[in-house]
Amino acid sequence: MNKIMEIKNISLQFGGVKALNDVSFHINEGEIFSIIGPNGAGKTSMLNCISGLYKPSEGEIHYKGKNILPMKPHQRTKLGIARAFQNIALFGSMSVLDNLKLGRHTLMKSGFIKSGIYWGAAEKEEVQHRRKVEEVIDFLQLQDIRHTPVDKLPYGLQKRVEVGRALALDPELILLDEPMAGMNASEKEEMSRFILDMLELKNITVVLIEHDLEVVMGLSNHLVVLDFGKQIGFGTPKEVQQNPDVIKAYIGEELTI
Numbered sequence: 001m002n003k004i005m006e007i008k009n010i011s012l013q014f015g016g017v018k019a020l021n022d023v024s025f026h027i028n029e030g031e032i033f034s035i036i037g038p039n040g041a042g043k044t045s046m047l048n049c050i051s052g053l054y055k056p057s058e059g060e061i062h063y064k065g066k067n068i069l070p071m072k073p074h075q076r077t078k079l080g081i082a083r084a085f086q087n088i089a090l091f092g093s094m095s096v097l098d099n100l101k102l103g104r105h106t107l108m109k110s111g112f113i114k115s116g117i118y119w120g121a122a123e124k125e126e127v128q129h130r131r132k133v134e135e136v137i138d139f140l141q142l143q144d145i146r147h148t149p150v151d152k153l154p155y156g157l158q159k160r161v162e163v164g165r166a167l168a169l170d171p172e173l174i175l176l177d178e179p180m181a182g183m184n185a186s187e188k189e190e191m192s193r194f195i196l197d198m199l200e201l202k203n204i205t206v207v208l209i210e211h212d213l214e215v216v217m218g219l220s221n222h223l224v225v226l227d228f229g230k231q232i233g234f235g236t237p238k239e240v241q242q243n244p245d246v247i248k249a250y251i252g253e254e255l256t257i
């Protein structure tokens with residue numbers, strides 16, 4: 001299997017807190033990879049380092065063989081890395097459709113002045129953007145709510161639109177920070193199906209943060225386990241569940257599938 005991403009000796013410090021302490025793992029192309037660990041373990045910090053929101057104090061992150069740490073978040077997006085946030089990052093008063101369209105603006109080549117001069121190119125680009133957005137609406141079954149303002153939607157659907165905003169960027173690697181948080185069992189099942197389809201139908205590598213161990217063990221090909229910023233486990237769900245350090249960190253929680 002090809003490694004799409006390599007995390008090499010990443011450390012990140014906030015004052016006296018070591019949010020990440022010498023973390024190293026890799027993600028294979030075409031897999032569902034999860035980052036798990038108790039509250040405050042450093043999971044979101046890790047995603048922030050990958051997407052470019054945080055700059056680690058040490059280490060390197062390679063995407064398809066290239067060190068991406070010097071790159072800004074929007075440059076990483078253009079490389080094919082998209083992110084859905086734990087706290088929904090949508091415009092509440094805008095419709096689902098407009099939120100998805102807005103998500104693609106970072107990818108637009110034609111600015112306003114340029115579009116005036118090269119009208120044909122801008123129009124072609126607009127059509128392409130619209131097609132991508134329509135694909136996401138179909139894929140995530142958002143047809144019935146396409147014109148609904150996001151803040152009028154129930155939480156579970158808002159989460160789905162947040163995932164859609166990242167998908168609209170047409171990523172090769174998608175970072176999903178707790179896409180199922182606050183969902184009931186059937187909503188989680190539905191989101192799990194969408195995540196599997198991202199991989200199977202769209203060939204997108206998925207990096208997932210999820211607290212529900214049953215869901216995460218069932219979905220993932222590989223996982224990394226963090227605890228107080230340290231990596232305490234890495235491997236297949238079976239390997240991770242048999243790891244004594246992981247069992248200790250999760251004491252009292254059910255670790256079997």
Ligand SMILES: Nc1ncnc2c1ncn2[C@@H]1O[C@H](COP(=O)(O)OP(=O)(O)OP(=O)(O)O)[C@@H](O)[C@H]1O
Nearest residue numbers: 014017018019037038039040041042043044045046
């Ligand atoms: N911007 C920040 N400023 C200061 N401290 C931070 C910042 N971001 C994270 N931290 C600290 O880093 C540590 C790891 O936090 P992080 O949010 O990455 O954990 P997490 O595993 O995602 O937690 P949770 O499961 O609760 O979302 C925590 O001690 C947190 O308080």
